[in-house]
Amino acid sequence: MNFESIQDNNRYAHAILLIITCYISFFLFNGEFFVNIMEARNFVTAREMIEKGNWLVPTMNGELRLAKPPLPTWITAFFGNTFGMENLSMLRFPAGIMGSLMVFFMYQFTISLSGNRIKALTNSLVLVSSFYVLYMSRTGTWDIYCHSFMLGAIWIIHSAFKNHNSKSLWIKFSFTGVLLGLSFLSKGPVAFFALLLPFLIAYFSVYRLKDLKQYWKPIVLCLFIFAIISFWWPVYISIAHSQEAAAVAKLESGSWMNRHVRPFYYYWNFPIQSGIWTLVIFTSLLFPYAFKNFETKKEYKFALIWTLSSVILLSLIPEKKDRYLLPVLIPSALLAGQFLHHLYIVFKNESAKKADHILFGINTWTIAIVAFSLPIVAFFMFQRQNLMSVPTFALFSIFSELVAMSLVICWINRNVRGMVLSTTSLLLIVVIFIIPHTGGILNKNPHFKSIAEVRNLTDLHKYNYYSIGEHDFRIELVYEIGKEVKQWNTKEKLDLPEKSPFVVISTENPKDVFTKPQMSKIKLDIISRYDNNMQRVGKRRNKEHFKKYVSLVTPISIPDKTCEETAITEMNNSKDNEN
Template sequence: MKLNHLFEGNSKIHLLLLFVLCYITFFLFNESFFVNIMEARNFVTAREMIEKGNWLVPSMNGELRLAKPPFPTWITAMFGSYFGMTDLAMLRFPAGIMGCLLVLFMYQFSMDLTGKKSQAFTNSLILTSSFYVLYMSRTGTWDIYCHSFMLGAIWILFNALQNYKCKRMGKFSFAGVLLGLSFLSKGPVAFFALLIPFFIAYYWIYKSKSLIQNWKPLLLCVLIFAIISFWWPVYISVAHADSAAAVAKLESGSWMNRHVRPFYYYWNFPIQTGIWTVLIFSALLFPIIKKNLRNKKEYLFALIWTLSSVVLLSLIPEKKDRYLLPVLIPSAILAGQLIQHLYEVFSEKKNKTSDLWIFGINVWTLTIIAFALPMVVFHVFFNENQLSITEFTLFTISSELLFVLFLLTWINKNVRQFLINSVLLMCIPIVFLIPNLKGFLNQNPDFKNLSEINNYTQYKELNYYSIGKPGFRIELVYEAGKEVKEWDFESNIYIPQEEPFVVFSTKPVTDLLSNDQLKSINFKTIDHFDYNRYHQGKKRNKPHFQKYATLITPIKVLSESDSIIKQSLLTQKSK
């Protein structure tokens, strides 16, 4: 009964609990992950904004980066300028804030869609604890920005279209701002993957003519959206016309030629939700559950929105797992509809055999996982000395308590308890395992982060260069702490500068430079770095993460230095 009071209770309590959950899922131990390639690109771009003071024309490792709109980079650069570009927790903090906004918009949208606080709370709990929402809100990538703003715009548009007596100009204007910020975060991605599928579902189910009736406020919305969205691309196309044209051609081609996957690649999308995988697969079984479904309109709306999003994304040849993030938004609503349906039929004891089967499969899947988790963690973490005895004991107690709660959930057919248990099942690994994740992910005993080059303060002011294949990864550029220029030593035999500089190379410089080049320099190996997380001999151990750092001093500089010393000695002698 108390749990029912919680679900039917005050919205302020719901939002407070959701933000506590957001803190655990999006912010807690946020610095524990290594910087991935997408983060590295974004952090390097933000760092160069701060260093060069050019916030309108982003660059990445000295080269223009015009492929992505700059709004998220501006936010990250603001945090980086205050907290420093090495504080990963704070660099990832804005993405977590956007995750919180996504949850807030989900709650408000669900309230308008269903009119039920319990349904809004349910949908938001599912979204917050979905794996890929959690992951994208913990990493400094830009996808969470565009989709958070887009869901906010969809909520405002839905509210305005459904309520004719509201002050529509203000709402449509706000929707225009959010649409503009979404575009300024990652271009048209959210429009294609979230907004168009929403309108398909909306007009399929509600058959509304309100767009025609609201053409004036809608025109204002489009105007505001256009101003916010297109001023930066227009500025870039004028200030850097050739580069902008080249980037546009490259980006349009990449959608067709890079990361090409088959049409059906995205049809396992429920897996991206983690603990809700079985629930969402169950919610897709419309022919089985439709006969006993009460809120068919809301259910069909969420189903069509979800499937439309998947189909549209599947039409694009380029496919990546992170592109599925927008699909998880209507999926959470879809799963929430199934939870509400099961709650109602079990509460009123009107459930059918199909309801019992669906609930049983979901409960017993997570019951088995809760029971087995300590055994998996024992072998993967504790045996590898990645977890203390105290941590492992607390983890085991928590998991087995959840196991008992899941059993009681099945006995009592308590659907809302199942929902809470599932969320807790996601939280337990976050609390106990994520702090130890770096040790688990890093299995290389020779690991040495290239960021340690900054410990050699005598070389900090020197320019950095990279030479040789397989090139210098952007993750290493971030760790280096500054721009790393490429020295094409094969086509240009000359030393790139007369002053001393640092060179990074996979092989020693003696194996790369010609005899003539070696004669014109003095060199000293500073250190060797291995950024691989897998030890030698493993397939994932890559040469491009292994780098020698070498101090290069051109002979001319030595000669000038020697002459100054000689002149100083002669002066002292004459005195």
């Protein structure tokens, strides 16, 4: 068998391995987690696209939803319309596809960068098993879309810069324009700032591309395609709803400065977001060691500058959230891959220094200890509380200990590839055995009663729903209920909102929310009280706004006068009687 056929076999083997890993990481049991606030916003908007047909002008709980571009919501709506808006697995399926595309783009980008398929596989395995990549690919939000499309664009840009074939440049930059447009239509300029700009800083700092003249025409075509795909929707919205669009733009720009403000150094623990690869990424940041020992110094310098540029740029924005670090994990995977490839080369050539042995030992033994300890943790968190069956716990323990033993053997034999595969396997074992049993851990409220049960009360579906007694109704509850929930302030608007029966939802007992004149005009049937809190009473995250009464209100008369006029009339009659 010649070298080319071996390379082809490696390519197919790598593809199969990555497909299996992506399936377990992103798709398996992806309906287990509760819907978070970001998902709820996306799902409610998608549901109203289907029900109301407002695909171009999205709404969320009846209000215009212009803060985010609509591409991820369109895709979610397509899957929701096909498989049902209550099918969480399928609503999250597109995010898994985008996560898988990100891994594929990483593999192809690494080949373009180094021409080495082993490096490509290593970088892709680090990326697919990084915690926040896994988490965002299992939840139906916007971030995984924009960054996945952007990584694809970066791969093609790098390929175009590296290969100067004039015929292929037009095709490559055309595809780049499409991917850039799709990224912008997913979350605006976020990926351009957090991923593309740091890449360009790193690339031109290290590789210093000299002759840019040959690229200007394809680049113009790229920008033209990008502009068409990106800006048609914002332009349409600015024309059709100019005042609302301006208000949203002002609010969003203000939130970057005023909401969730954190200190500049908040993001500098970014390796932690990779989960199991935290120590490996921290080690790869030891640039004095890397510049002195690594063979591929240019590639390492490129990955280092890309990573640090991304962190610095994100740190400049006052608003900071952990999920905003997702784009940093992409160059971080490249950085970790450089360290792991260096160890592979020096151990293979028997040229490893003392520092190489020490760093490999620290990383491998740390993960081995984690693997060894996992059954103990699982026993106290799951099996002891009867959340996991004995056979499942036994299998989980066996596989975890096998991974721990495998890592020890890898350390003895200085097997870096085996260490990468064993570490990835450990994460997959956690997904397979732990995620299906997390419900009992995440939900610690013994009085939990989901308001989603209202969906089963088919007699209520024909009525309109109103939230009373508060100004802000949680969007997570809107998704769980499955219908739009309108706002009604019973103190300011004394008239009943409808002359036919309707449903009211309130934190307080509705008897204490309605005014006396209103109570005299309605029949109130309290259906039940629901508690969507995951934490038990007394905990910080147990919030009153997740506790709701659901009641049916039936007007018992339909007076010509408003409730306010009726109240005045009753007061006048009372005065006449006194006289």
